[in-house]
Amino acid sequence: MLSILRTIIIIGLVYFSQTSFAQTPKGSVSGRLTMVDSEPMASKAISLLEINKNTLTDQDGKYTFKDLDTGHYTIRIQLLGIKEIKIPVYITLQNKNVIVDYQLTEENVQALQEVVVKRKNNRFVQKESVYVARLPLKNLENPQVYNAVPKELFQEQIAVDLGSISKNVPGAGIPMIANQGRVTFRSRGFETEPNARNGVAGAAFSVIDPVNLERIEAIKGPSATLFGKSVASSYGGVYNRVTKKPYNDFGAEVGYTGGSWNYNRVAVDVNTPINADRTALFRINAAGTIEKSFQDLGFTNSLALAPSFSYQITDKLSLLLDLEYGQAKGTSVVRFNPYTGSNKVQSIADMKFPYNKTFLSNDLAYQTQMFNIFAQMNYKISEDWISQTIVSRANSTINGYISALNGKSDSTLNAQVMVGTTSFIATDLQQNFVGDFHIGKFRNRMVIGLDYYNNSNYFDRYHTNTRTVNFINAPTDYRINKFIVDSLTAKSAYRKEKNSDDTYAAYISDVFNVTDQLVVMASLRVDRFQYHGVYNIVTGETTGGIGAGGIQKGPFGQTALSPKFGLVYEALKDKLSLFGNYMNGFNNISGVDINSNPFKPEYANQLEFGVKGDLFNHRLVGTVSYYDIQVDNVLRTNPEDSNYSIQDGTQLSKGLEAELTANPFDGMNIVAGYAYNESKYSNADPSVNGLRPALSGPKNMLNFWLSYRVPSGKYQGLGAGFGGNIGSSSYQTNTQTAKIIIPSYKMFDASIYYDQPKFRIGIKMDNLTSEKAWSVRLTPQNPARFLGNFTLKF
Structure with missing residues (x-):
């Protein structure tokens, strides 16, 4: 009997202990990762080593691991350029919810390869970029x-x-x-x-x-x-x-914008983690827009979808996958090419070209479709190096009717309409190795990369010229419609062909710290371009050899070298720097000269120097610089034989640029910029030699935006903005015998808004004075336009 009772008691005690253990509450580890100035570090990998769990910090730098048993754990923080950070943690019954914050030190920041945006009150400052130098360079x-x-x-x-x-x-x-x-x-x-x-x-x-x-x-x-x-x-x-990236939190915005000329737009932005560890994140942005032209006819309807997925596979390996899909249906904007045979100076403002007419009907519409894929894999090889593998593929197709208006005299024009399909496919594969390491006491930040780029184009279209009409005193039947164009298309010039080219490149760029304040950059690219010729789908032939004028129409290859050098001296550390650079660009040129010598690549070389500032605790950020660009190896007609070209032409472009982003006092923000550009052909065909290139734009341009937003109190979030864009006159055509002048312009905008945590509402007036202005293609710009927006935030 006693033995039975003893057994029952033992079983009860075991059951009780197991029940008690099973009901023991679970623990957690949470914390916040911040920079030395307490700014949060978002989307950074945090690991719990003992149980192989990973997560990402949210927008406020916070992270959490839940449902943890009591015991010893190790938090690991991985940031490029910093020795991995390990923090021991002990969860007990008395201390189940452990908080582990970590703030980077000055020593961390010296080596940090992460660029952190510092906004504070200067809301429109976002200068730091990992893309400009392919390095996280401030x-x-x-x-x-x-x-x-x-x-x-x-x-x-x-x-x-x-x-x-x-x-x-x-x-x-x-x-x-x-x-x-x-x-x-x-x-x-x-x-x-x-x-x-x-x-x-x-x-x-x-x-x-x-x-x-x-x-x-x-x-x-x-x-x-x-x-x-x-x-x-x-x-x-x-x-x-x-583009916008997924982040470690749920968030959503739904907005509607409506305005003049039946403008209607709905936009959505939704972000969410999709697994318990918050290492897999998904975000989608989408917008649908319909609008009419301010002119007598014309419309555009479009749809855009942009999903994005990121996955922190381990604390060393991450994947980012983006898609962009877009489709649109619309009519061509007005593009006017005036008649220049009269050999005189004219202004588009004085030519009596109708500002509000399109000359074509709405049934002459085009349809476009875009589908882009972007994938990036990052792997932290060591404390000093990461591997970055990128795949980018872009596909665009245009189908339908695309038009331009060509002047036939000082008072007449006809419409040229392209009818058919055009497709463009571009593929870019890159492998980069990005490092931050020391040689002796000298810091080096380096990128070594391989790049493959393929471009493929397909054309299946007619070029149809319609009848000539008087644009000053237009007849009642002046408008061109689909029936007229289709009846003429069969008699038009037909283009059905495809072409492609490949580019193979390798590059290296090193940023070398001579001292903490003196930085030298040296970069070099070697580029091999291979053009595969034009394949005529109708005849089945690939055009090759040298055509008229020494222009090569078939396959050819060309190799180019592109160097880059830079020097920066921070006169005031993290506040004021003096800089200079030599930069290079090139363009592949096919063909041979009259002596059968192949042409070399065309080169553009820039010398620039200036000053950058980030002063008064980021309240004043700006850049002032002077640049001088010379383009060499430009083709021009051989004066001894007009059937050939010679490669000794040059083009010069020099100027001054200044930009300023300021926050003089709380709530007030200023964005302003000025650009002066002097361009000319210095050794070119006699018809343009010594003149400003026609499509180079205005010589002087000014932009500004003044914004005040109530920073605190009852009306916090209420704000207003006013800005403008001013440009001097420019040219659509500029030769020794004919000039088409685009007049100067002054266009001003204003807005009022109320921005709250749960919603945003605003109204805007563009071009307040209905200034008449034209682009370099002589497209009339919108007169005064009203827009209103309401957005809900979740």
Whole structure:
């Protein structure tokens, strides 16, 4: 009996102990990761070693590990350029919820390869970039000039297209809209398109919706050394689209914008973690827009989808995958090419060309489709090196009717319509190794990269010329419609062909600290370009050999070297730096001269020097620089035989640029820029020699935006902004015998808004005075336009 009772008691005690153990509450470890100045470090990998768990810090630098048993653990923090940080943790029954904060020290910051944006009260400062130098180099350490337009600024301005966003870039000018929605800006006297995406080629030959943009970076000067000579880079620089990335928290915004000429737009931004550890994150941005032209006819309807996925696979290995899908249907914007046979000086403002007419009907529409894929894998090889593997593929297709208006006399024109399909496919593969290491006592930051770029184009279209009409006294039946164009198309010139080219490149760039305040940059790119010729789909032949004028139409290869040097001296550490640079760009030139000597690549070489400042605790940030660009090896007609070219032409472009972002007192923000550019052909064909290139834009341009937002109190978040863009006259055509002048312009905008944690509401008036202005393609710009926006935040 006693033995049975003893057994029952033992079983009860075991059951009780197991029940008690099972009901023991679980513990947790949480904390916050911050910089030396207490700024949060978001999206950084934090690991719990003993149980192989990973997570990411959120926007406030916070992290959490839940459901932990009592015992010893080790927190590990991995940041490039810093020895891994290990922090022991002990969870007990008495201390189940342990808080482990970590703040970087000055010693950490000296070696840190992470760039952290410091905004504080200066809301529109976002200068630090990992893309400009392909290294996480601070603005004051970078010998190159660049401008950054953050989403905080274009949200306040209710800027709903890239052209409106570019108003904040010094020297960008009035954007040129191509017939399929492509946008092109001016930069230092040259055309530049926004065809870089997160630092690599991301061409889009169609409408690019800004719904997924974190900011725009306008990188100034020839930049082929790091960005290549592909569509991403021009002699004027690079426009880099930095996209929104997933973050470790739930957040959502839904907004509606409506305005003049039946403008309607709905935009959505949703972000969420998709696993318990918050290492897999998903974000999607989407927008649908319909709008009509201010002119008598014309419309655009578009849809954009941009999902993004990131996965911290381990604390050393991460994956980022982005997609961009866009489609649009619309009519071509007006593009007028005036008649220049009368050999005289004319202004578009005096030619009586109708500002509000399109001359074509709405049934002559085009359709575009864009599908871009971007994947990046980062792996931390050691405390000093990371591997970065990038795959980018961009696909754009245009189908339908694309038009231009060509002057036939001083009072007449006809429409030329391209009918058919055009496709562009661009593939970019990159492998980069990024390091931060010391040789002796000298710090080196280095990127070593391999780059493969393929471009493939397909054309299946007719070029149809319609009848000539008088644009000053237009007849009642002047408008061109689909029936007229289709009836003429079968008799038109037909182009059905495809072409492609490959570029193989290797580059290296080293930033060498001579002292803590003196930095030297040296970079070099070797680039092999291989053009495969034009394949005629109708005949089945690939065009080869040398054509008329020594122009090579078939396959050819060319090798180019592109160096870059820079010097920075921080006169006041982290406050004021003096810099200078030599930068290079190039373009491959095919063909031979009259003596059958192959042409060399065309080169642009820039010398620049200036000063950068970040003063008064980031309240005053700015850059002033002077640049001088010379383009050599330009082709011009051989004066001894007009059937051939010689390669001794030159083009000069020099000027002054200044930008300022200021926060003189709490709530007040100022963004301003000025660009002066002097360009001319210095050794060219007699028809243009010594003249300013026609498409170089205005010589003087000024932009500014003044914003005040109530910083505290009952009306906190209430604000207003006022800004403007001013440009001097420029040219659409500029030769010794004929000039088409684009008049100067002054365009002013204003906004009022109320921004709260749960919603944002704002109204905006663009071009308050309805100033008549034209792009370099003589596209009339919108008169006064009203926009209103309401956004809910979750």
